[in-house]
Amino acid sequence: MWPRNLFILLLAALLAGCENPKLPSPFHASDVSAMFTEADFRLTDHNGKTRTLADFRGKAVALFFGYTHCPDMCPTTLADLAQAVRLLGSDAGRVQVLFVTVDPERDTPEMMAQYVPAFHPSFLGLHGDEQATAQATKAFYVGYQKQPTLYGYNVDHSLGTFLVDPQGRVRLRAPHAQRAEWFADDIRLLLGGA
Numbered sequence: 438m439w440p441r442n443l444f445i446l447l448l449a450a451l452l453a454g455c456e457n458p459k460l461p462s463p464f465h466a467s468d469v470s471a472m473f474t475e476a477d478f479r480l481t482d483h484n485g486k487t488r489t490l491a492d493f494r495g496k497a498v499a500l501f502f503g504y505t506h507c508p509d510m511c512p513t514t515l516a517d518l519a520q521a522v523r524l525l526g527s528d529a530g531r532v533q534v535l536f537v538t539v540d541p542e543r544d545t546p547e548m549m550a551q552y553v554p555a556f557h558p559s560f561l562g563l564h565g566d567e568q569a570t571a572q573a574t575k576a577f578y579v580g581y582q583k584q585p586t587l588y589g590y591n592v593d594h595s596l597g598t599f600l601v602d603p604q605g606r607v608r609l610r611a612p613h614a615q616r617a618e619w620f621a622d623d624i625r626l627l628l629g630g631a
Contacts, residue, residue: 496531
């Protein structure tokens, strides 16, 4: 009885090994496509034009929520995205980086027009009133909250960059401090139809 059970167990293990292996994701960032099937926004870019995700169909989009007075994480992420765009070479024109402010009180259109393109001339800063900002952050599950300081306030906010494919589907979320090379790799895959 014992050898027969051992044989059946070994046979089952061998047969299980014959299945097609599941390959790991080709992306560096996390797949979030199931969570964001309806995610969108209606905000104004720093040039005064009303924008939604549909405006960028045909391009891969990197979408980041932050604010211009951020002391560290926001400028670092924008610098990494600028490096990623440079790494994309001839594909750079097929990418749009969008920076959405979570501080509409201080991030005026004029401030956004100076700050965001300083990282790369193609980058767009998006802003809205408090209601439009709340709707956009809710659609992407981004939390934010003012924190008083001695000299005013900072804004604590969720970190991460959303990557949207050329069909307008939110596909990936890269963590804070994602390497520029990994951003470029993931964007290339999205541009290639992955």
